[in-house]
Amino acid sequence: MAEKSSFFNSVSGDRKYQASDYAAYFNSFITTGVFPNPTTSLQAMANGGMSVLLKAGKAWINGYYYLNDSDLVIPIDVADGALKRKDLLVVRLDTVLRKITSVIKKGVFASLPVAPAIQRDADIYELALAEIYIGAGAIEVTQANITDLRMDTTKCGWVNSLIQVDTTAIFNQYMDWYAAKQTEYDGDFSTWTTDKKDAYDAWVLAIEADQDAVEAQFQDDFIIWFNSMKDQLSVDAAGNLQLQIDSLTEDLDDTSDVINAHMVTSTPHRKGLAGGITPLGADVQVPREFLRKAPSMKMFFANQMGLLRRILKLELAPRHYLKAKGTTTFTSYVGWNTVTFGNTISDEESLLTNGQFYTAPENGYYLILSNLDFIFDTTTDRYEFNYGLFINGLMESIVDTIWISDPPTASGNKFMFKMHRVVYLKSEDKVNTAVNSPATNAGYKHGGANSTLEIIKL
Template identity: 45%
Template sequence: MQKSSFFNSINGDRKYNASDYAAYFGSFIGNGVYPNPGNNLAVTAVGGMNISVAAGKAWINGYYYENTGTFNISIDAADGVLKRIDRIVLRLDHLNRQIVLSVLKGTPASTPTASLLTRTSDIYELGIADILINNGDTAILQGNITDQRLNNDLCGIVHGTVEQVNTSEIFNQYQAALDSFKKEKYVDFITWVENLKDILDENTAGNLLNSINDNTSNLDAHSSDYVRQPFSGKVDNNSTSTDYKVTLTPPLTAYVDGLPITIIPNVDCGVSPTLNICGLGTTPLLDADGVALTAGAMKANKPYSFVRVGNNFFIRNGSGGKPLGVNYTGSCKIVAETATKGYIECYSSGTLSFSDRLPQTVDVFLAGGGGGGSSSGNSYVGGGGGAGGYTKTFYKVKPSTPVAIYVGSGGTAGSSGGSSTYTGLTSASGGGGATSSNGANGGSAGGGGMVLSTSAWSSGGIAGSNGGNGTPPHYNTGSSGAGSNGTGQGTPTTDFFGRIHAAGGAGGAGGNTSTGVGASGDPGTSSFTAGSGSAGQTGSVGVMGCAGGNGGGGYGGGGGGGGYGSSTRGTGGTGGSGVVIVRWGY
């Protein structure tokens, strides 16, 4: 088919599309970026994981592009273990009718390669730069940016009226000439060295050897300077969750202030972990505030950077270890899944504060302290203590404003447990202590707490469970009654993570007045033993004893009832302390 253009239109008989003009310009303007100025569309590191693309112009298949000012781009965070190469491209998009700057994110690998360019009838890309992202990088270095503007296979320079200069061919010619020159001069150098051996006298040769040895010593000293060349890698395989070990080659001979190191733990850290480098001694790992790291603050196969100051290694800001901006004055466990997602379990009363780096709302779970089991009497067996009540809700966060948290303690024998509160506005009441009247009734359930903000789960707190009843009077043989878990909305007392808390305590056992038979009953079920109520004391009848009831498991569990005894009466068990759990970013 014959085509010609462009002519004036008469009554609409000459109409042209954008593609007609693109084909026209593409016939004498080759693809690429403009050569002047030299920084035309140049890619530069500007701090952190950010780059900028300078102002400039380019042509792609006859379509014109211009960036009128500096264009900033954020690069995705580095992988903790593997490297990758991201490619910065100019993309001609026929479907969206535009040319835009874009990032082709590479695939993480030990030996990464850049993604291939797309060049189809709909999409056509020019690669202007490649960026190497090393594992654990928190900032892009200019030295890791490869300028591809002169690479004719990826981009090239707009030049000439018919075809652009084939810069790849020129580059290959220069490279071949350099290789030939190096090969020729290498032969000349070896010949010169052999001749030098023949003419050097013994003293001169000895001095030269001494100089070489001195230079080798200087190189060895430089390779062992771990302050200027920080170590980064996995800890030794024999490391434990509280004792990380690192072996360096050449070895580090002494700890010094300012010594930096980045480690990749083999297991999640335990409470108050330490680091031992080359057997120089264990050193505490602290957060940025100088507080020992909590269990789970460091995750396996994730990089964490530290610097030694005095007799401690302090974690670098932004390297993890604990969620930034979370502080609590009481006993607790802080788990940071990311810098903005995690939770804290509060085991004793204190104040909690957040920074403005966290989300605006937090979820709160409270369980009150468990009630104490009753002691056995002359004619009755002790009942199990009631489980603490619980509440779930959520709150708006006011940055840097301390929040008062009270964790209810477990009740002693026959006494109620304390209430747990958050800000004084939301509470979960403690479980009731078991009564000793009539000798068999278990403690009442803890009351549900009040909620003054809209709850995502319920309109009010939920009661815990009653403790188990004791057996009939002591002259009848039998085993104790069993406690049960706290229930609310038809389900057990569970926190955000599905763990069951606040089980009622079991009643004590009764038995024969002379032999004392009867086994302890079981309390309500729970997911763990932490925070559980203690078992009731075994009573004695003659030479035998009647077992006390087992305490309820989970935080806020009821205490077990005391076992019957005519000689020694069993004392009721203490209820388990409550807990307050606060989470964010979920």
């Protein structure tokens, strides 16, 4: 074995050195691997499709230097349709070709693939940077398919200096301290848990004792009460109680008969028939909740006690164009002119209103009565409303008299619709603000020659 030293100045060419001499020199104090700064140095990243991106970075292999100064796209061979594959990305030192390059070492297709082995001999030395999994039929390499091997010291590793401090003594000292602290903490925790368990057990025993005491007291109280009730419920007391129950049952049956006599049935209305029609002025007892269920186009007249005085069913079309006129039940004014129509009650107890009837004029009138939902009990107070308060919506107020004018004036262009005990009044858009002459256009339109107010029973 020859002795060797370096490096000295050459005299007449007697000191010539090879690149391998310099590599061996640097390799003596810098270990082989990837330079760790930045952390992405020579990291393999997914690039979309069948390729990977090798990030910029540096490596050191047995004293030889490698630099990739920009991100490098490395293609990956296509996948098999049924089998899988594992490729290996390496940086390879080739002393024969005198270069270091990045290389994809293609694996073998298999159902359980294995990555190729790295080569390390006199001519080739490889650092494995990443393992790339190619699934069956894959068309893209994702980051999840790439296993980073740079920190695996058996396949790559980070570059380090060979000049190191022996930390064995420091490490052993740390382990001794850690063991002592662990023993101390274990003892403290055991003591704490024992104290907590004892306190919890004592609390449970106290709760159970309280429950037993409450249960015993309840049983004593119940027995005392039960014995007193047995003494009070003698034969005479029980009989008297039964008599009171029988009396209440009889009163309930009588009340049910009265209510059933006045409730709405599914039988169609028959005017003039006994039990089918409630005569004008008769009193009928109706629960208030039933008033709320009144269908549209029905008018209910009720006093404050909920007694039904009379029920009128207004047989009108869905839209009603009220104009200048009224009757003894309906009275309206246009300007200072008033036209009155008569009402007659027929033998069959229907209320017939006679008058003039017209279709809605092209202009001049407001559609104010399209639906009557509910009529409620009220006093005879008069309420006045501007027209705009109830156009296009519901007006929820107790109404005896409604004055309509646009704009309101003292004498002209006003309309008064008088109806007893109205609450909900739905209206629609006006046609025009002008008002035609009441003398030629009096009356209201409902789709027929007459409007009939029919007396019915709930």
